[in-house]
Amino acid sequence: MADLDFLIDITQRISELGRKNRNIPLINEVKPLKHYFSDDGKLKYDEIDDDDEGFSRREILARYLLVNVVLDQGPDIIGVRMLLRDVTTNLYEKGIKIFHNPLDFFKELDISINEILTRHESIKDIRAEEWAMKNNSTEQKYNLFFAQSNRGIVSTKQVLDYSIHRWGVPLSLFLLLEKDYKTKQPLIDYLESWESAEIMAQQLKDHERYGLGSAIGDKACHLFAKMYINIFNLVKNKRDNPGWSGISYEIPFDSNAGRVLFRTGFLLKLATLEDYENWEVIQKGEGKGGANYIRVTNIRGKKTDIISQESEDFIDYREIITKYLKIGMKPKSVEIQRIPNFLIYKLNKSTNYNYSIADFDDGLIYIGTNYCFNHENPNCDLCPLQNICKAHNEDEGLIKKYTT
Numbered sequence: 001m002a003d004l005d006f007l008i009d010i011t012q013r014i015s016e017l018g019r020k021n022r023n024i025p026l027i028n029e030v031k032p033l034k035h036y037f038s039d040d041g042k043l044k045y046d047e048i049d050d051d052d053e054g055f056s057r058r059e060i061l062a063r064y065l066l067v068n069v070v071l072d073q074g075p076d077i078i079g080v081r082m083l084l085r086d087v088t089t090n091l092y093e094k095g096i097k098i099f100h101n102p103l104d105f106f107k108e109l110d111i112s113i114n115e116i117l118t119r120h121e122s123i124k125d126i127r128a129e130e131w132a133m134k135n136n137s138t139e140q141k142y143n144l145f146f147a148q149s150n151r152g153i154v155s156t157k158q159v160l161d162y163s164i165h166r167w168g169v170p171l172s173l174f175l176l177l178e179k180d181y182k183t184k185q186p187l188i189d190y191l192e193s194w195e196s197a198e199i200m201a202q203q204l205k206d207h208e209r210y211g212l213g214s215a216i217g218d219k220a221c222h223l224f225a226k227m228y229i230n231i232f233n234l235v236k237n238k239r240d241n242p243g244w245s246g247i248s249y250e251i252p253f254d255s256n257a258g259r260v261l262f263r264t265g266f267l268l269k270l271a272t273l274e275d276y277e278n279w280e281v282i283q284k285g286e287g288k289g290g291a292n293y294i295r296v297t298n299i300r301g302k303k304t305d306i307i308s309q310e311s312e313d314f315i316d317y318r319e320i321i322t323k324y325l326k327i328g329m330k331p332k333s334v335e336i337q338r339i340p341n342f343l344i345y346k347l348n349k350s351t352n353y354n355y356s357i358a359d360f361d362d363g364l365i366y367i368g369t370n371y372c373f374n375h376e377n378p379n380c381d382l383c384p385l386q387n388i389c390k391a392h393n394e395d396e397g398l399i400k401k402y403t404t
């Protein structure tokens with residue numbers, strides 16, 4: 001199979017899996033927000049702009065999702081979601097309405113921190129065993145608190161650092177936007193002031209006044225775009241704008257995605273092992289037990305020559321850059337992290353499926369968390385990708401010698 005055909009085929013399979021196995025934060029289980037949803041868990045869109053104590057429901061949902069993605073940089077997506085759900089519910093029961101009155105979180109910091117600590121312990125009791133099994137680790141190492149270091153994100157024990165840096169920074173953004181915008185939906189108005197979801201995602205981290213800086217990673221910024229646009233369909237003012245569509249932001253590359261894309265051979269169609277080593281996407285001997293470590297976030301900005309500049313395909317790639325991501329006019333090269341946008345765009349042109357980056361990302365999360373575990377014995381026998389997976393069919397070393 002030609003390289004591009006393989007990439008399109010696997011992209012479609014993964015996107016289909018993503019559609020059928022959505023990865024959704026547990027907002028409909030958060031007690032104070034439950035009335036936003038019907039009994040079957042569906043968001044009541046006809047009420048989404050209704051007033052809820054001074055803000056629209058859309059605004060409160062966007063705030064919750066932003067805190068969710070900031071927290072979701074630790075090792076266990078399910079545990080993180082439970083933590084946010086339970087802490088939010090308990091704080092609201094005590095009258096500390098952190099998404100309606102973010103200042104409450106700081107005013108009652110002792111209560112906020114106690115809740116975070118207590119709920120973390122209960123979630124550890126529920127989640128640690130399964131997490132340890134899937135990650136070849138021990139239950140004692142289960143920890144959702146994390147901090148920034150020179151090596152990137154690391155586990156931390158200090159709840160004050162975690163609470164202020166991860167909960168406090170986005171809550172402070174909501175406060176600042178309230179002061180500056182004075183509308184019922186300051187966060188929505190700010191987000192949608194940008195030309196595209198990709199630019200919005202970049203500004204979430206980098207903007208001089210409103211950027212969250214080191215409190216948020218590139219992955220989390222793009223995860224927010226995915227939640228905002230595709231999973232919860234919160235776009236208000238830019239609904240028919242291609243810059244706010246399902247292919248208008250880059251994939252939130254995380255370790256699950258990186259592991260699956262590496263083992264299946266997807267990434268190796270775009271560059272060689274040597275390239276990845278030179279770019280420090282693969283760091284020799286830096287992984288668990290001396291394995292090679294795959295640091296997928298280092299892929300950002302790296303080039304591939306799979307699309308020649310003279311080809312029709314390059315015209316499609318340029319369309320992605322100019323019309324959807326809106327990050328330039330004349331791309332001179334092709335960047336690897338934008339290849340999924342290009343592949344989905346091509347798929348959508350030739351089918352009626354209208355896939356999105358969210359479909360593809362949810363498919364990768366599904367495979368990465370249910371089959372392609374981060375250890376030497378993933379569940380290849382039951383994996384839906386086994387018949388096209390390079391590691392399974394041709395090179396077991398891609399599993400045994402690499403870790404994320």
Ligand code: SF4
Pocket residue numbers: 260263264367371372373378379380381383384385386389390391392399
């Ligand atoms: S077949 Fe095995 S290595 Fe390949 S994606 Fe599935 S679980 Fe991972």
